Amino acid sequence: MSKLNRRHFLVTGLAAGAAVTIPATAALADPGADPGTDPAVEAASRELRTDPFTLGVASGDPDHEGFVLWTRLAQEPLAEDGFGGMPQRPFPVQWQVYADERCRRVVRSGVSVATPEWGHSVHVEVDRLSSDREYWYRFRVGKYVSPVGRARTAPHPLSYGSSLAMAFVSCAQYEHGYFTSYRRLAEDNPDLVLHLGDYQYEYTKDTYTIPGGNVRDHEGPETETLANYRQRHAQYKADPDLQAAHAAAPWLVVWDDHEVDNNWADEIPEKPEVPQPNFLARREAAFRAYYENMPLRRTSIPRGIDMQLYRRIRWGRMAMFHMLDTRQYRDDQGCGDGYRDCPAAVDPARSITGNEQESWLLDGFHHSRAQWDIIGQQVFFAQRDNNAGPAKITSQDAWDGYVASRQRITQGWVDAKVRNAVVLTGDVHAHWASDLKLDYDDPTGPSVGSELVATSISTGGDGADSDPSTHPFLAINPHLKFYNNQRGYVLTKIERDQLTADFRVVPKVQTPGAEVYTRATFVVEDRVPGVQQTYLRPLDPTLRAQQQLTVEETVRLETERP
Structure with a gap:
């Protein structure tokens, strides 16, 4: 077939x-x-x-x-x-x-x-x-x-219900830190949790390390067989903080890359130049173990190397969640996985979703009558150019590597007159907030949506606080409005007149038990595309002397993987 x-x-x-x-x-x-x-x-x-x-x-x-x-x-x-x-x-x-x-x-x-x-x-x-x-x-x-x-x-399809407390998370590398953020999320008592990928990592111990050394070790080899993936999922699931978060509320889950192999694309492994004749068997094993370990419906039971994961969840008339899969159907990254000035990025024939999923999503926009259309997905959606000059140097693993695909979907929700389009993202191990545009080269053009990005639960270790206004990406890309490199999650309150997003952070994950606080709060108002900052916690005086991140350091933090 x-x-x-x-x-x-x-x-x-x-x-x-x-x-x-x-x-x-x-x-x-x-x-x-x-x-x-x-x-x-x-x-x-x-x-x-x-x-x-x-x-x-x-x-x-x-x-x-x-x-x-x-x-x-x-x-x-x-x-x-x-x-x-x-x-x-x-x-x-x-x-x-x-x-x-x-x-x-x-x-x-x-x-x-x-x-x-x-x-x-x-x-x-x-x-x-x-x-x-x-x-x-x-x-x-x-x-x-x-x-x-x-x-x-959920509320009845004809009812708005009360306000929805929804949290979203991503990127939990067991070796890099304790899952304190999962515990604090559970204590926030959400109604719904979205996990946007990298639920577990595939590496064997001491392969993906942080400065100073990892604080915990993976059991077993790099995950390639069904037994390997089952063991790795079990090691993560046995963590008491993760168990507390699962027990606190229902979850909507989608994978990213590390549930299989770093930066995989459809039937192509991370390093296609290295012979991997067993990659499809590895993918099949990973999919099977993922289903076995997640609260998914029978429609997601895998069939060989395929698994139906993109789907919609209706929360009454308040919200429609469009959960995407940007790994299983994508074209291979055009010029490698990193930051590149890549001609293939603008090829209209290339897609990050595949044609059928794209049509499914656009059809969903046209049929939705929800107050909020929320797209739960994996990789950075807005443009992030790291070059102040005329060349565009962007991540080819994100939507920047599939510009026409992003344009079709953005134009799709505009044409469908979606009331409020909000994209939720993980992957990049940092908090971000941004306005979404049809034309990112025209910073004065109208915003047509909003993107909220959750940092990692533990990947990268403790991280560090900084003044978000000094981050060079925000100067190059004026539609980007916030950055923070600590660990944590995003807690939202979704109401008819606005969506409020608290960027929650813990100062330490390399030691257990840290308390959580809100670093910043952004609001998306009904029928007003784009994010508006309403609160920013002052920078800790003990951290003011820290060097601000450069473009090169930001790229390194995102791509420093084996």
Whole structure:
């Protein structure tokens, strides 16, 4: 089957294999039942000598009637064979959804089967719940009970609901620092979390290092096989701060590059000049492990080297989330992955989304009636020229390497008269805020959208604060409005009249437990494209003597990878 036809099937139909796990959404629970009395669940537990819920719980992809529940059984998370120390047979796992935080009022329950073929993962699509409200959930295998997670449903499609607290994150390199930002995010109690890629990193220990040395080590070799990817996901999922963030709210997830291989593009690895005959097998293994470890619906079950990940999530009339995949369908980077003056960047035939995903996105703009159309994606969208002269020196791994693709999509939301277009981005290990333009060469031209960029959770180590107004990229690109090189996340409040974005930072990740604070706040007003700064925390006096970043240092921070 050709690539085009294969992917068209994934867009328009359910992926085969949906029966691998049993959704079990039809059974209504007896509110007074003991969740440990199911005979099949009790029998299964006799083979389990230790708690199998070492990887926590998660929920995801909510709609107005339900959400996905996830867990994965693993008695020994770091087992090299990728099976988590589990016996090689299926295990029935009981799940329950509660109307109250103390888990006394059961509203939905059932049993799903965790099989070794899918890493003993469980994906339950819960439906027939009330819209726009909180729920709690947990799993049980015999005497073993999982932690409790909090989920929530979206408002009814015809309702705005209340304001939406949404956080978004990216880039969590386990070796570079502790996941303190995940913990602080959980404490902010969001309604929804978007993860925009680089959930885990593929490198073996001491390959991708920071000055002074890494603070933790990866287990196992560089991830290439299914066992490798399962082990690496398990190491990350076992982190208590990440578990807290997953348990706090439903997530919408999309990958970037490190879930497979740095800077991969479609069927091409990072270094195509180096023979890698097993790259497609590696991609297949990575996709399978990603599904096994994420709260995704059955429409995302991978089929060989393909996986349907771009999708829409409606949050009532308030917001439409268009979640993109800018890796699986892109043309290869035109002149390598770094900053280049590259003629291929403006080739109209080249695309970062692929033709079908681009058409899907443009069609979604035309049909959306949401107050806010939010594009959750991976790499920098606005132009970032690092050269003050006539040549454009831009990152070929970002949308700057696919200028015509960016232009078509931007023009698409303008032509569709999208009320408020906001692009959310990860990847670059720094906070940014920018106005979006149809013509970046005309700084006086109108803004047509807004971009908010989340820094890394830990990648790059502690980072450093600086005066954002002195950053050279902002002088060269006047549509760029903010920069910060600390670690953290972005916390937004989405209301009918405005979207407020707090750029949250922690001063240290190379030691655990730092407190979080807001470095800056930007607002996007309804029907007023572009970002407006409403708060800027004064620079710490102890940091004022630090040298401001140069263009070369900024590029190095983004590209200093193996």
